[in-house]
Amino acid sequence: MGEIRVVLQSLKMSIHTRMQYRVDSLVATLAVFIRESANIIAIYLALLKFDRINDWNVNEMLFLYSILFLTYAFVVSLFADLRQFSDTIREGRFDRLLVRPRSLLLQLILNNADLIASAGHGTLGLLLFVISAGRVGIHWDFVTVLYYIGAIIGGILIQGGMFIVFSSLCFYFVETGSIRDIFYWNMRKFAGYPISIYHKLIQGILIYVVPFAFVNYFPAQYLLRKEDMANYPAIYIYIAPFVGIIVYAAAYLFWRVSVRRYYSTGN
Amino acid sequence: MLLIVLKDVSKTFRDKNVLKNISLHVAKNEHVGLIGLNGAGKTTLLNVIAGVIKPDVGFIRTYGKESIIEDHQSLRKMAYLSGTRSQLWEELTVKASLQNCMNMYQINPQVFARRLEQLQGIFETEAFMELKPGNLSLGERMRCELVYALLAEPEILLLDEVLIGVDVSIKHKIIQFFEADRKEKQATIIYTSNHLAEVEKLCDRVILLHAGEIIFDGKAERMISEFSPYYRMEIRIAEGLPDLEDLPLEKYRIDSDRITIDYDKQKIETTQILKHLMKKSKIGDIRLYEPDLEGTIKKIYGGREWKTS
Incomplete structure (x- = not known):
């Protein structure tokens, strides 16, 4: 229970800090929203020309996108401190966390929560969901709603796990920003479209290396049942919500090993 | 009771022997001054004691633990305060940092309030509560750091160059506080410093570290009478x-x-x-x-x- 209180305290502090500059926060949120929306609008206009890509229509692709934004809205606040983790190490701000009587990750989670980015991405995600969900023929019942919530949580855990892995790499290498740019941001761009349109290699990376496919593609397949799903084992649809738990647990183990190595070999 | 035990501890960083065969015992309520020139290995030794760095070879127990940072129960009884490494959150006000401290160390709110008032009185930090550490001078920040470190009433206090940048009147207050603590026997304290005179007043015992080796370990008076030039x-x-x-x-x-x-x-x-x-x-x-x-x-x-x- 104490652990949860510490995390909630971090959130309270983050909100408090942002609320001191209400107008700034609102404007910044709007800026994030507009920036991300501009991307989506550009993609939307391009897609109108094609009508369909691999049997996916525009609304179905917006639905695919909405999952990315909704999950990222949580990730960007929960794991905000892990985004600049290499700076934390380089500037020697990590050692002080070691001597505090709390789990290291719990000290980092929700600390400095980027609520502005969360609000921007979250609003856009919701908007895309509202626009697309009603038009893609999903039959919403108890099971599908439950699956959808599970998939969102799984998606948050998958991306959180990736952030933890990228942060753990900072214990071994000085510069890890480019690894993260390639494997997180570039792959996330790919994940905006049905992965079946890509070369096998990229599909493989999206399924097995940085499993974005389990964040939005396979969960969307459960709800939409497109024909291109025939290319992949059907079970992937059903395990999607659980992949998050596995990725997160593996990332956590890697983190523990890396931290131990960090203070035992000297920093 | 021995709270800190080191036996034949050595540590090498990039081919440099930072610590060489360090053996020392610190008993409960002892106040130890760890002195040495810059680069003598004082901070590394403190880091080893705190568990932030593991030695290459040797035996280390702090609170009976080989690595105190892996045991949160014991860690709650230790405070590690450094003049060069802040424990306060840069992005939060000092007050918020202290509240975080209350939560992390599970201090009862009433105890917290009473203790805070007492420490505020000693270190005169009331005026800094609504500010962020970045807006404080080095000495002002150090006083807030001391309040933070002492809130949880630690049994082991590791103080690394805490008097740096603190002006004379406050320095005097801090020294007074720790002198009183020494009489009341409340905590086990290790101070590092490169000023013999500073440490002399505060400590029962002085350990002189030179090039990673202990070259003197004993009473401050003895060191001064025998070896002071x-x-x-x-x-x-x-x-x-x-x-x-x-x-x-x-x-x-x-x-x-x-x-x-x-x-x-x-x-x-x-x-x-x-x-x-x-x-x-x-x-x-x-x-x-x-x-x-x-x-x-x-x-x-x-x-x-x-x-x-």
Whole structure:
């Protein structure tokens, strides 16, 4: 229970800090929203020309996108401190966390929560969901709603796990920003479209290396049942919500090993 | 009860032996001054004790734990405060940081309020509560750091160069606080410093670290009486030549109107020398040099020379 209180305290502090500059926060949120929306609008206009890509229509692709934004809205606040983790190490701000009587990750989670980015991405995600969900023929019942919530949580855990892995790499290498740019941001761009349109290699990376496919593609397949799903084992649809738990647990183990190595070999 | 035990601890960083065969015991409620020149290995030794760095070889137990940072129960009883590494959250006000501390160390809110009021009184930090650490001077921040470190009433306190940048009046208050603590026997404290005089007042025991080795471990008074180098006095005589033969001086040199005297404070007081000089001569100018740590180290090594920096 104490652990949860510490995390909630971090959130309270983050909100408090942002609320001191209400107008700034609102404007910044709007800026994030507009920036991300501009991307989506550009993609939307391009897609109108094609009508369909691999049997996916525009609304179905917006639905695919909405999952990315909704999950990222949580990730960007929960794991905000892990985004600049290499700076934390380089500037020697990590050692002080070691001597505090709390789990290291719990000290980092929700600390400095980027609520502005969360609000921007979250609003856009919701908007895309509202626009697309009603038009893609999903039959919403108890099971599908439950699956959808599970998939969102799984998606948050998958991306959180990736952030933890990228942060753990900072214990071994000085510069890890480019690894993260390639494997997180570039792959996330790919994940905006049905992965079946890509070369096998990229599909493989999206399924097995940085499993974005389990964040939005396979969960969307459960709800939409497109024909291109025939290319992949059907079970992937059903395990999607659980992949998050596995990725997160593996990332956590890697983190523990890396931290131990960090203070035992000297920093 | 031994709270900290190190046996044959060595640590190498990039081919540099930062710590060499360090063995030491610290008993409960002992106040230990860890002194040494810059780069002697003081902070590394403190990091080893805190578990932030693991030694390459050797035996280490703090609170009976090989790695205290992996045991949150024990860690709650230890505070590690550094003049160069802040424990406060840069992005939060000091007050918010202290509240975080309350939550992390599971301090009862009433106890917290009472303790905070008491510490605020000692370190005069009320005015800084709504500010962020970035807006404070080094000394002001250090006082807030001390409040943070002492809130949880730690049983082990590791203080790394905490008097850096603190102005004299506050320095005095901090020293007073820890002197009182020493009498009341509330905590086990290790201070690092490169000022012998600072540590002398606060500690029962002094450990002198040089190039990663312990070259002295014992009472502060013993170190001063046995190894402290001589004080040096340089005088310009305006009139009349003094007679210095009768005084128990270590060494003196007369060079026309300039006299250089090296003396041991155990044998003769500065004022006695001055009184003697003024009997026969008029003093034009005078300069005093206190013995420094470098001199002490050289003396322990048997070298008699020392620098008047």
